[in-house]
Amino acid sequence: MKALDELTFDNRFARLGDAFSTHVLPEPLDAPRLVVASDAAMALLDLDPAVAETPVFAELFGGHKLWAEAEPRAMVYSGHQFGGYTPQLGDGRGLLLGEVYNQAGEHWDLHLKGAGMTPYSRMGDGRAVLRSSIREFLASEALYALGIPSSRALCVIGSDTPVWREKQERGAMVLRLAHSHIRFGHFEYFYYTKKPEQQAELAEHVLNLHYPECREQPEPYLAMFREIVERNAEMIAKWQAYGFCHGVMNTDNMSILGITFDFGPFAFLDDFDAHFICNHSDHEGRYSFSNQVPIGQWNLSALAQALTPFISVDALKEALGLYLPLYQAHYLDLMRRRLGLTTAEDDDQPLVERLLKLMQNSGVDYTLFFRRLGDESAALAVARLRDDFVDLAGFDAWAEQYKARVARDGDYSEEQRRERMHAVNPLYILRNYLAQNAIAAAESGDYSEVRRLHEVLSKPFEEQAGMEQYAQRPPDWGKHLEISCSS
Numbered sequence: 001m002k003a004l005d006e007l008t009f010d011n012r013f014a015r016l017g018d019a020f021s022t023h024v025l026p027e028p029l030d031a032p033r034l035v036v037a038s039d040a041a042m043a044l045l046d047l048d049p050a051v052a053e054t055p056v057f058a059e060l061f062g063g064h065k066l067w068a069e070a071e072p073r074a075m076v077y078s079g080h081q082f083g084g085y086t087p088q089l090g091d092g093r094g095l096l097l098g099e100v101y102n103q104a105g106e107h108w109d110l111h112l113k114g115a116g117m118t119p120y121s122r123m124g125d126g127r128a129v130l131r132s133s134i135r136e137f138l139a140s141e142a143l144y145a146l147g148i149p150s151s152r153a154l155c156v157i158g159s160d161t162p163v164w165r166e167k168q169e170r171g172a173m174v175l176r177l178a179h180s181h182i183r184f185g186h187f188e189y190f191y192y193t194k195k196p197e198q199q200a201e202l203a204e205h206v207l208n209l210h211y212p213e214c215r216e217q218p219e220p221y222l223a224m225f226r227e228i229v230e231r232n233a234e235m236i237a238k239w240q241a242y243g244f245c246h247g248v249m250n251t252d253n254m255s256i257l258g259i260t261f262d263f264g265p266f267a268f269l270d271d272f273d274a275h276f277i278c279n280h281s282d283h284e285g286r287y288s289f290s291n292q293v294p295i296g297q298w299n300l301s302a303l304a305q306a307l308t309p310f311i312s313v314d315a316l317k318e319a320l321g322l323y324l325p326l327y328q329a330h331y332l333d334l335m336r337r338r339l340g341l342t343t344a345e346d347d348d349q350p351l352v353e354r355l356l357k358l359m360q361n362s363g364v365d366y367t368l369f370f371r372r373l374g375d376e377s378a379a380l381a382v383a384r385l386r387d388d389f390v391d392l393a394g395f396d397a398w399a400e401q402y403k404a405r406v407a408r409d410g411d412y413s414e415e416q417r418r419e420r421m422h423a424v425n426p427l428y429i430l431r432n433y434l435a436q437n438a439i440a441a442a443e444s445g446d447y448s449e450v451r452r453l454h455e456v457l458s459k460p461f462e463e464q465a466g467m468e469q470y471a472q473r474p475p476d477w478g479k480h481l482e483i484s485c486s487s
């Protein structure tokens with residue numbers, strides 16, 4: 001275990017120089033205080049969780065103090081936002097404080113979001129509000145606990161600093177951890193500004209640090225792109241299987257590592273709804289739940305375009321062609337497991353599709369359905385779940401097929417079935433209304449609810465005593481909360 005002043009830095013991105021990022025100091029928050037910290041994320045830095053409660057912790061992550069070895073930098077990038085190219089974006093309110101490596105030799109970027117203005121702030125104030133910082137914190141750690149690749153969050157620091165959004169709110173900072181903060185948009189920036197040397201330097205950096213095994217391949221850059229395609233296919237399959245809606249899949253929000261990144265108006269589905277749009281500014285539903293799959297490919301094509309100086313167009317197209325089949329294979333594998341199946345049959349895909357259609361028509365809770373399905377034998381479970389469906393004949397027909405399929409799958413005890421299914425079907429997910437309750441309490445100075453919710457979500461598959469209220473469908477007020485882009 002380390003004390004806060006024992007972190008070891010190795011700022012590899014900063015060393016790329018001024019063409020890639022600009023030195024900017026954090027702008028401190030007034031009266032910084034700890035809202036919540038993640039013990040699991042603290043462990044990634046070998047930090048003793050107890051240090052989160054010390055005043056110096058809030059000073060460091062509230063922008064008042066800095067390690068001597070930190071080199072805070074705002075990164076430059078660009079990206080396609082809602083399909084249109086924006087030539088220059090960049091860290092407008094976040095700073096890469098430095099890269100820390102732990103005892104296991106892993107490097108972690110320390111990125112402080114809400115740290116004040118930078119040369120890339122455009123019209124913004126460089127700040128993040130408490131509400132959005134809590135949402136990012138909870139989502140990163142909840143996704144990780146579900147087994148979905150994501151950036152991590154160390155802590156949220158609250159403050160008295162006034163920040164104006166639709167109304168006056170208070171500023172906060174979230175400390176984000178990732179092995180890299182390089183986005184698709186970094187490659188697009190150097191491609192569209194016609195800076196081939198810097199682009200090559202960036203590509204070498206990513207290859208050497210994050211895809212070293214691709215060096216062994218005859219065409220290392222192509223191997224790296226293929227790996228990025230594969231990781232995105234797998235990540236998006238997990239989003240779809242668990243009902244996660246990102247909300248702003250712009251290419252500047254897509255990580256080069258294939259992890260869930262940059263949380264805005266995200267949501268987990270309550271009722272299953274393939275057409276769900278979680279961002280109320282997304283009028284055309286570009287980033288609706290079911291569109292995430294083709295948009296994943298669209299984003300990879302935008303990255304492929306930026307890689308044309310290094311890789312032939314034919315090879316890029318071939319690699320892009322891997323996306324959909326890989327996505328489908330991962331998705332089906334996950335959905336089979338969610339249904340308690342251990343074998344594969346050709347008709348499993350229509351079995352899943354029919355179920356989702358029935359759930360959609362009846363507004364069935366996506367998370368609780370699968371959890372309850374594993375509570376008992378297939379026959380008993382479907383008999384109990386039947387009441388949730390409007391189209392009873394449709395559900396009965398599906399249930400017969402499902403029971404027959406389960407019987408062909410193998411002979412398991414109810415106990416074995418429950419154990420297997422509960423290990424992949426969470427009881428607790430980050431429902432918007434749960435986040436909203438925690439935010440409302442935090443805005444009035446009570447952080448206990450954020451901390452409790454974070455704790456519950458860190459073990460989403462384990463039933464926790466006394467936590468029944470976190471495993472409920474939303475009350476009426478919490479069903480269709482509009483989450484704005486403002487953050």
Ligand code: AMP
Binds near residue numbers: 091127
């Ligand atoms: P986002 O929607 O958070 O992914 O941000 C898109 C771009 O706008 C990024 O370049 C951000 O750094 C920038 N941005 C968002 N909010 C602010 C803000 N309050 N101040 C400055 N820049 C911001």
Ligand code: MG
Binds near residue numbers: 252253262
């Ligand atoms: Mg962003």
